[in-house]
Structures are given as structure tokens and as C-alpha cells.
Amino acid sequence: MTDSADPDTLDHTPDWQLGKSHRKVDAMERMRGITRYTDDIKLPGLLHCKILRSPHAHANIVSVDTSRAEAMEGVFAVLVGAELPIPYGVIPWTPDETALAVTKVCYVGDGVAAVAAIDEDTANAAIRAIEVVYELLPAYYDPQEALAGDHTINPFARRGNLSKDVVLEFGDVESSLDEADLVVEGEYFFEGTTHGAIEPHCAVAQVEPNGVLTVWSATQVSHYLHRELAKVLERPAHTIRVIQPPLGGAFGGKSEPFDLEFCVAKLAEKSGRPVKCLYTREEVFYSHRGRHPMRMRYQTGFRQDGTITGVAARTYLDGGAYSSFGLVTTYYSGQLLCAPYNFPAYRFHSTRAYTNKPACGPKRGHGSVQPRFAIEVQLDKAAIALDIDPIELRRRNDIGPGGETINEFKIGSNGFLECLARVEAASSWSERRAKLDYGRGLGVAGSTYISGTNYPIYPNEMPQAAVQVCLDRSGRARVFSGANDIGQGSNTMLAVIVAQELGLELDDVRVLSADSDLCPVDLGAYSSRITLMVGNACLDAAQKLRRKVRAAVAKRFEIPARRVTLIARKAMDLEDPGRSVSITEAFQWAEADHGLLGEVGNYNTPKDRHGSYRGGTIGASPAYSFTAHVAEVEVDADTGVVEVKHIWVAHDCGKALSRRIVEGQIEGSAYMGFGEALMERHDVDPDHNGVHIGPSLLDYRMPTFLDTPELHAMIVEAPDAQGPYGAKEAGEGPLHPSIPAIANAIYDAVGVRIDCLPFSPPRVLAAIQDRLELEDAGESPVFKAGSRGRSDRRSA
Amino acid sequence: MPDALLSLRINGESLHAAAPAHWTLLEVLRYRLDLIGSKQGCDKGDCGACTVQVDGQPVLACLTLASAVQGRELRTVEGLAWMPAAARGCHPLQDAFDRWDAAQCGFCTPGILMAAEALLSRLRRPVVNAEVREALAGNLCRCTGYTKIIDAIIDASEQMFGSTDGQPT
Numbered sequence: 001m002t003d004s005a006d007p008d009t010l011d012h013t014p015d016w017q018l019g020k021s022h023r024k025v026d027a028m029e030r031m032r033g034i035t036r037y038t039d040d041i042k043l044p045g046l047l048h049c050k051i052l053r054s055p056h057a058h059a060n061i062v063s064v065d066t067s068r069a070e071a072m073e074g075v076f077a078v079l080v081g082a083e084l085p086i087p088y089g090v091i092p093w094t095p096d097e098t099a100l101a102v103t104k105v106c107y108v109g110d111g112v113a114a115v116a117a118i119d120e121d122t123a124n125a126a127i128r129a130i131e132v133v134y135e136l137l138p139a140y141y142d143p144q145e146a147l148a149g150d151h152t153i154n155p156f157a158r159r160g161n162l163s164k165d166v167v168l169e170f171g172d173v174e175s176s177l178d179e180a181d182l183v184v185e186g187e188y189f190f191e192g193t194t195h196g197a198i199e200p201h202c203a204v205a206q207v208e209p210n211g212v213l214t215v216w217s218a219t220q221v222s223h224y225l226h227r228e229l230a231k232v233l234e235r236p237a238h239t240i241r242v243i244q245p246p247l248g249g250a251f252g253g254k255s256e257p258f259d260l261e262f263c264v265a266k267l268a269e270k271s272g273r274p275v276k277c278l279y280t281r282e283e284v285f286y287s288h289r290g291r292h293p294m295r296m297r298y299q300t301g302f303r304q305d306g307t308i309t310g311v312a313a314r315t316y317l318d319g320g321a322y323s324s325f326g327l328v329t330t331y332y333s334g335q336l337l338c339a340p341y342n343f344p345a346y347r348f349h350s351t352r353a354y355t356n357k358p359a360c361g362p363k364r365g366h367g368s369v370q371p372r373f374a375i376e377v378q379l380d381k382a383a384i385a386l387d388i389d390p391i392e393l394r395r396r397n398d399i400g401p402g403g404e405t406i407n408e409f410k411i412g413s414n415g416f417l418e419c420l421a422r423v424e425a426a427s428s429w430s431e432r433r434a435k436l437d438y439g440r441g442l443g444v445a446g447s448t449y450i451s452g453t454n455y456p457i458y459p460n461e462m463p464q465a466a467v468q469v470c471l472d473r474s475g476r477a478r479v480f481s482g483a484n485d486i487g488q489g490s491n492t493m494l495a496v497i498v499a500q501e502l503g504l505e506l507d508d509v510r511v512l513s514a515d516s517d518l519c520p521v522d523l524g525a526y527s528s529r530i531t532l533m534v535g536n537a538c539l540d541a542a543q544k545l546r547r548k549v550r551a552a553v554a555k556r557f558e559i560p561a562r563r564v565t566l567i568a569r570k571a572m573d574l575e576d577p578g579r580s581v582s583i584t585e586a587f588q589w590a591e592a593d594h595g596l597l598g599e600v601g602n603y604n605t606p607k608d609r610h611g612s613y614r615g616g617t618i619g620a621s622p623a624y625s626f627t628a629h630v631a632e633v634e635v636d637a638d639t640g641v642v643e644v645k646h647i648w649v650a651h652d653c654g655k656a657l658s659r660r661i662v663e664g665q666i667e668g669s670a671y672m673g674f675g676e677a678l679m680e681r682h683d684v685d686p687d688h689n690g691v692h693i694g695p696s697l698l699d700y701r702m703p704t705f706l707d708t709p710e711l712h713a714m715i716v717e718a719p720d721a722q723g724p725y726g727a728k729e730a731g732e733g734p735l736h737p738s739i740p741a742i743a744n745a746i747y748d749a750v751g752v753r754i755d756c757l758p759f760s761p762p763r764v765l766a767a768i769q770d771r772l773e774l775e776d777a778g779e780s781p782v783f784k785a786g787s788r789g790r791s792d793r794r795s796a
Numbered sequence: 797m798p799d800a801l802l803s804l805r806i807n808g809e810s811l812h813a814a815a816p817a818h819w820t821l822l823e824v825l826r827y828r829l830d831l832i833g834s835k836q837g838c839d840k841g842d843c844g845a846c847t848v849q850v851d852g853q854p855v856l857a858c859l860t861l862a863s864a865v866q867g868r869e870l871r872t873v874e875g876l877a878w879m880p881a882a883a884r885g886c887h888p889l890q891d892a893f894d895r896w897d898a899a900q901c902g903f904c905t906p907g908i909l910m911a912a913e914a915l916l917s918r919l920r921r922p923v924v925n926a927e928v929r930e931a932l933a934g935n936l937c938r939c940t941g942y943t944k945i946i947d948a949i950i951d952a953s954e955q956m957f958g959s960t961d962g963q964p965t
Binding site: 021022023024027028030031032033034035036037039040042121195196197198199200246247248249250251278280281486487488489660661663664667668669670671672696697698702704705706708710711713 | 816826830831832833834835836837838839840842843845872873874876877885886890893894895896897899900901902903904905906909928929930932933934935936937938939940941942943944945946
């Protein structure tokens with residue numbers, strides 16, 4: 001955290017850069033079409049790689065004959081699975097996939113062989129010339145069927161098709177439900193969704209004459225890729241350089257190694273030429289690692305006043321063919337839910353199964369978006385049953401700041417009540433909700449999310465984040481960071497911190513990131529860790545430099561260092577603001593006193609904020625963000641079409657270091673959740689041998705400009721002692737409430753519960769018709785009876 | 797298949813390339829002329845990241861045969877910087893996108909800029925939210941939720957053609 005103990009740093013330079021709206025450090029060159037993303041890299045002699053993929057969902061590989069492909073003119077190297085047999089996995093405890101299939105294929109799209117050829121057409125012809133003989137096996141498309149099935153899908157699985165099973169219980173759940181005045185029981189299904197970054201995965205590899213392998217990849221986890229490349233290629237890590245070029249979106253979809261990275265590396269070794277692989281859009285859909293389908297049964301107990309007595313959850317996760325992050329996802333599906341509401345008792349049992357589908361993994365809001373849908377709809381059902389305003393019911397259950405969750409996670413700052421108040425006011429909830437006619441409705445939901453995880457993916461005692469910062473006698477700063485800027489603006493965040501501490505403009509700061517030869521290790525862009533962790537490391541380095549610069553100025557001004565501040569490209573005497581020197585000269589004085597100005601900064605997580613039980617570290621974070629949404633919908637009761645008109649989002653990010661970037665994260669999150677609620681389905685078709693139902697950006701319905709509602713982003717700041725200047729995450733948390741807020745708004749509009757995603761017109765229409773039949777039969781009260789009711793019933 | 801010799805007018809320059817006759821404009825731009833600003837997101841006309849202008853109209857370069865646009869005036873994102881409306885190597889749309897943080901990852905941005913420029917050049921007046929949504933419905937963005945892009949385009953149109961109340965800004 002900032003300054004506290006050092007008397008030399010007790011000046012306050014507020015609002016020089018913090019919280020302003022900045023031009024991002026790297027946006028203009030992207031807009032001018034100059035930035036080179038991975039697919040834009042040109043190297044002399046570059047070969048093109050294509051991967052032959054399985055047409056079968058589950059089959060043993062009897063033989064692979066590559067002789068025809070190898071004999072083709074223009075083919076420089078061919079690769080089969082047996083050449084890279086070492087299993088890998090982003091989670092060190094579950095290495096269960098190989099670069100290419102060795103003995104069997106586990107889903108339609110599994111890679112079997114790869115070629116490097118002079119151009120794409122030749123590479124495509126070559127993979128078609130590879131002959132594979134398969135022995136078909138029964139395929140499983142449902143997790144519970146897979147668990148009961150006789151055939152083990154994953155060749156490295158140790159417990160049949162059980163990928164992970166977690167049961168954790170806190171407090172006496174049975175009595176908490178027995179003693180409740182109301183127990184809401186619900187079964188929810190979250191269909192899978194995928195990331196849909198507009199840039200497809202791409203990797204380029206080259207082996208230098210001195211033996212160094214360079215891999216450029218559109219990855220959000222350069223360091224984990226580096227580790228797995230070393231393992232699978234059986235190369236010392238220092239002979240591999242991993243570079244993440246500017247990235248065209250990720251959202252969790254590029255947060256582990258993929259087959260193309262191993263294939264281009266090995267093919268570059270074999271051919272002696274640089275090799276590139278660019279996924280087709282279809283391959284991106286099959287590679288997936290998106291949100292797990294989850295079937296969730298929830299029981300929530302309430303007292304008459306709306307307070308929760310206890311929660312019990314039983315969840316099945318459909319994992320697909322490989323583990324990916326699934327061990328963590330299985331924990332997260334229960335562990336991340338114990339705020340913003342106080343659960344006096346809680347039990348979850350989550351079971352992840354392998355199926356013959358594209359593997360699921362982390363997507364923005366990893367593991368908790370699905371159960372958050374269930375929990376928030378449960379709360380809404382209780383609010384209706386108990387006749388309590390849904391926002392008020394949430395207030396009554398607020399866990400507050402500074403406490404501990406039932407699963408023993410320490411909560412720091414908590415701005416959830418302010419989030420609720422902001423969306424309540426902005427949507428005119430109180431005035432409008434009771435007056436909206438049939439077909440129009442408002443819904444609310446809340447959530448929390450982590451700002452990084454307390455423990456890294458592989459156990460080690462090194463820093464979780466480290467940054468180097470150098471100052472230059474021309475008045476510039478350079479930041480070297482291993483962190484992956486995936487479009488979320490983390491390079492700009494680092495520049496803001498350095499500019500704030502050193503009195504610079506952002507234009508004066510150069511950020512060099514995600515090159516394993518030039519930058520310190522960072523663990524990557526996942527679990528919303530960068531602002532808090534890398535930000536703290538950067539602040540550490542920047543403050544060390546700040547002290548040197550201030551000392552050098554103080555010496556020459558003959559004043560105490562605490563009177564010197566750095567602001568607006570100047571070093572200034574706080575007590576005599578007319579007395580100042582340009583920052584360039586101040587840097588030169590400091591370089592004269594101290595030598596070349598370079599510092600490293602480190603960050604490590606506190607190790608006292610997690611649970612004391614097995615699994616109690618998974619999901620524990622240094623700080624938690626909080627969010628509330630109100631969604632406004634219009635439902636066409638004759639067609640079942642749901643139109644979301646507005647989403648008001650208030651998000652507690654601790655402290656917005658760069659205002660527009662935070663707003664952009666809030667808006668992008670709300671948009672993405674909206675798409676999942678109404679439109680998006682990632683699934684395979686069991687009746688067609690497990691092929692994807694629509695692996696294109698036309699069939700997979702991502703919201704367009706015309707579909708997307710008006711998004712109203714509101715920043716709430718409850719600074720957390722763990723974050724740099726109090727900052728917490730903003731990139732994932734604000735997605736969570738979108739889906740349940742829309743579900744609850746649909747209920748408020750037409751009186752039906754859609755507990756199954758997405759809320760497609762046929763599903764909504766069927767629910768409306770069911771309700772009308774019950775109303776006609778006198779088995780259900782008329783929804784919004786009277787003047788607000790359905791236009792065709794008002795006279796009745 | 798023998799290469800075809802192509803003569804193209806791009807961003808006011810005459811450029812020549814030899815490329816397979818079946819190549820799309822996107823392939824020729826990216827792989828022969830190294831104009832890498834136009835992006836390939838889907839290669840089948842679904843995402844709009846490859847949008848360029850042909851005689852001022854927004855066109856999907858991944859669905860356009862390069863040989864079919866010889867003799868036409870093509871403009872790519874690289875050419876925005878020296879259009880008459882640009883100043884100091886920056887078109888007002890680019891400047892507005894930069895101020896509004898309308899580009900997050902920036903991968904869809906070149907296509908969106910070209911579609912937006914075509915809209916502003918056609919209307920030559922400040923635009924409103926619904927017009928932008930309609931004109932850009934064929935361009936997907938996965939990062940922003942579109943909000944800041946709409947804000948930026950409206951802002952740029954006001955910079956270029958005066959504010960909505962008719963007063964120059």
C-alpha cells in the first residue's frame with residue numbers, strides 16, 4: 001500500500017493522474033492500423049501450419065499415416081501426437097492433455113496431426129492427405145451420463161469420468177433450513193457460452209541459429225505458456241522466449257496453452273523455418289475453454305424478515321474433454337458465493353465430469369457467474385414470497401465491510417450498499433417499479449468478485465508480481481512488466497501509477513510488457529489480478545524512484561524532502577509553489593546523486609485471509625469488488641421476445657485509477673452478461689455426432705450494436721487497504737449480475753421464471769403460455785391484475 | 797494456379813501486386829501489401845473487422861475478390877490519417893475514439909472506423925445514437941458493449957460538422 005510509514009513520502013499529490021480519464025498508452029497506434037498483432041508478424045520464409053482435427057467425438061486412434069502429406073511439394077514438416085507425448089495442463093495437478101492426440105480423440109475438433117507448408121492452401125491439402133484410422137467409442141454429452149458410463153473419456157483420468165468433486169460445509173445447514181420460515185428450492189441450468197474475442201488464436205515460432213526458440217502468441221498467460229512449452233518440448237526454459245504481441249481480446253479464452261503453440265514450436269524445430277498457425281473461427285469455437293454448463297439445485301432458507309438462514313447447493317459441471325482450469329472452477333462454483341450476502345450456514349457439493357465436448361475453462365467471471373444466477377433468482381423468489389422489496393431484501397443480508405465470510409475469507413472494503421443505492425436511484429426503482437404495465441419490468445441483482453487469488457497456480461514463494469521502472473535523463477520513464485495487456489488497459493494502468501508518482505504525463509511513460517526475455521515474470525491476465533497485484537508492484541518501484549528524485553531536489557533546494565512534490569512535469573516546493581524545477585532536471589539531479597535510476601517493485605499476497613480447511617485457499621483474494629445491477633426489460637407476450645432497454649450498473653472498484661477504462665470494463669462486462677442471458681449458446685449436437693451447433697460468428701449470436709441495451713456505468717469507490725491507492729478489480733465482477741437482473745426483470749414484466757439459460761423467445765413464450773393457462777384455470781392469480789394488466793384482459 | 801497481376805488504387809496511391817487470382821482483397825492487403833490494419837476475425841463476413849471502403853462505401857474485404865475492385869478507389873484504415881478531415885496524422889474519428897477509450901483491444905476498431913467514416917461522409921452532419929447503431933450493426937465488438945464507440949462517433953461528428961443544435965464547436 002501507499003506511503004504510510006515513510007515520513008519522506010507524506011506529501012499528497014492528489015488527482016494529478018489518479019481517477020482521471022486518460023488516453024490509453026497504446027490505443028492510437030491500434031486505431032491507425034500500425035500495431036502488429038500476432039497474425040501481423042512477418043518473417044522471412046514463414047511457413048503456415050494447419051492442424052488435422054478429429055471428426056469423431058470419441059474414438060481410439062488405430063493408425064495415422066502421414067506419408068502422402070510428407071511427400072507433397074511445399075510441405076516442410078509433419079507432426080503427430082506421439083512426437084509430443086508429455087501431458088500438460090495449466091493447473092499443475094491435472095496435466096491431462098497432449099499437444100496432439102496420441103492414443104485417442106475425445107471431442108470433435110481434437111487435434112491429431114499438424115503440417116507446416118509453404119502456404120495455407122498447401123497446408124490444408126496436406127492435412128487432407130493424412131490418413132487416420134479410428135475405432136469409434138460411445139460418446140457422452142451429459143455429465144451425469146458420463147459419470148455413470150463405462151468408457152473413460154480422458155486418457156489421463158484417474159477416476160473414470162469424474163474430473164473433480166468438492167464438498168464443503170460450513171455451519172449446520174440442515175437445521176438452518178429446518179428453522180427457516182421459508183425455504184426456496186430451485187433448479188437452474190446455465191447453458192455454456194464462449195468468449196468470442198474478435199482476434200482468433202494465433203502463434204508464430206522461430207528457432208534462432210543459437211538454439212533459442214521464440215514463440216509469439218496471442219496468449220493472456222505468457223508465463224504459464226513458457227513453463228508448459230519447456231515441459232512438453234523438453235527444453236530448458238532459458239532457451240525459450242515467449243512474446244505476447246498486442247492482443248485482440250481474450251476474456252479468459254487465451255488463458256492456458258493451446259495446441260497451436262506447441263505445434264508451431266515443434267514444427268519450427270523440425271523444419272528449421274519460422275512457422276505460423278492462425279485458428280479459423282471454427283477452430284476458435286472448438287478450442288473453447290469457455291463457461292461451463294452447470295446444472296444447479298439450490299435450497300435457500302429465509303426468515304420472515306428476508307434474512308438468509310442457510311444455503312445448500314448441488315452442482316454438476318459439464319467439463320468437456322479436458323481439465324483446463326476445471327479443478328479451480330469446481331471450487332469457485334461454491335467458494336466465491338459467500339458475499340455480498342451473509343450466509344449463516346452453507347454447503348455446496350460440486351461435481352465436474354468429463355464429457356466428449358470442447359473443454360470448458362475460465363470465462364470472465366470464472367466459476368461464479370452460473371451460481372450467481374441461481375442465488376440471485378432465489379433471492380428474488382423469496383422477496384416475492386415474503387412481499388419484501390428485492391433491493392431491501394438484499395440490503396438486509398449485506399455482509400458489510402471488514403468481516404469474514406462463512407467460508408473464512410476476509411472481506412476488506414465493501415461498497416455494496418452504495419452500489420444498491422446508486423442503481424436504485426438511477427433506475428427510479430421505487431417510483432417506477434410498482435407502476436410498470438404488464439410486459440415491462442425491472443430486476444435487480446448483486447455480486448462480488450476476487451481481485452486476484454492469494455495463491456499462484458503453481459506453489460512457490462517468489463513474488464506474485466514484479467515490475468521494473470527506469471527513469472531517463474530526458475524526463476521519461478520506462479516500465480518493464482510481464483503482465484499481459486489483453487485490451488483491458490493494464491499497460492495504461494501501470495503508466496498512470498508511474499505518472500502519478502513521478503509527476504509525469506502518460507505520454508512520458510513507455511510500457512514494455514509480456515516479453516519473457518525483457519520483462520520480469522508476471523503470472524498473467526486472469527482472476528482480475530493485474531490492477532491489484534501488478535499495480536502494487538509498480539507502485540513499490542515508482543515510490544522508490546520518487547524518494548530518490550525528491551531527495552535530490554530537497555538537497556539542492558535545501559529543504560526537507562517531505563516538502564518536495566512531483567507534479568505536472570515539475571518538482572515543486574509544497575510550501576513555496578513558485579519554487580520549482582522541471583522534472584527532467586530533477587531526474588538529472590537524481591541520476592547525478594544515485595547513478596542510473598532504476599528500481600524493482602514486488603508484490604506478494606497476504607497469507608492470512610483464507611480458510612483454514614482443505615481447499616480454503618482457493619477463491620481467497622486480497623480484496624473483493626462488489627456490484628449491483630438493475631435491468632429494465634420489455635417482454636412481448638405474444639412472441640416471447642425479451643428486449644433489454646437499460647442496464648444500470650454500479651461497481652465498487654475500490655478506487656478508479658483511470659476512469660474511462662473502468663467504465664469501459666463495467667460496460668463491456670454488462671454487455672457480455674446480457675448476451676449470455678438472451679442469445680448465446682455454446683453446445684454440441686448429440687444427434688449429429690457431437691459437432692458444434694453453430695461454430696461461426698453468425699450462428700453464435702453475439703449482441704450487435706442494435707441488440708445491446710443502453711448501459712449506464714456508475715463507479716463506486718470503497719478503497720481497500722490491500723489495493724494500490726485502494727483499487728480493486730473492475731474487469732470481471734460487473735458481469736455477474738447481468739443475467740439474474742434480467743431474469744428477475746422478466747418475472748417483474750410477465751410473472752414467469754425462466755430458470756434455464758438463455759432466455760430465448762420459445763422458452764419465454766412457453767412459460768408465459770403456461771402461466772396464462774394456470775391463470776385461466778384459476779390455479780394461479782392473475783399477474784398484474786387490473787389496469788396494469790395484459791391489454792387483452794383489462795376489461796375482464 | 798498462376799498469380800494474377802493486380803493494380804489497385806489504395807489510399808490515393810497506385811499499388812501493384814502479384815497474387816493468386818482467387819485471393820480476397822483482405823488477403824492481398826494483408827499478405828501482399830502489408831497493409832495489416834484491416835483485420836481477419838472470421839474470414840466469412842460475420843464480424844466486420846475487415847471493413848474497408850470501395851468508392852466510399854463500406855465493404856467487407858474478406859468477401860471481396862481483389863481482382864474485382866481494380867480501378868476503384870479503395871480506402872483502408874491506414875488512409876484515414878491523410879484524409880482532408882485529418883489533422884496531425886489523425887482523423888477526428890481516431891482522436892475521438894482515443895479520448896473516449898472506444899478501443900479496448902482495438903481489433904475490431906479499424907473496421908468500425910471505416911464504417912463510421914462512411915456514415916459521416918454520407919450524412920455530413922452530426923449523428924445521433926440510433927443512426928450509429930443502425931450503420932454499424934454489421935460490426936461486432938466484444939470488448940466495449942458499444943457504449944463508448946457510439947459516444948466517440950457522435951463526438952467526432954460534432955467536431956466535424958458542428959454540434960447538434962447547429963452551432964459549430
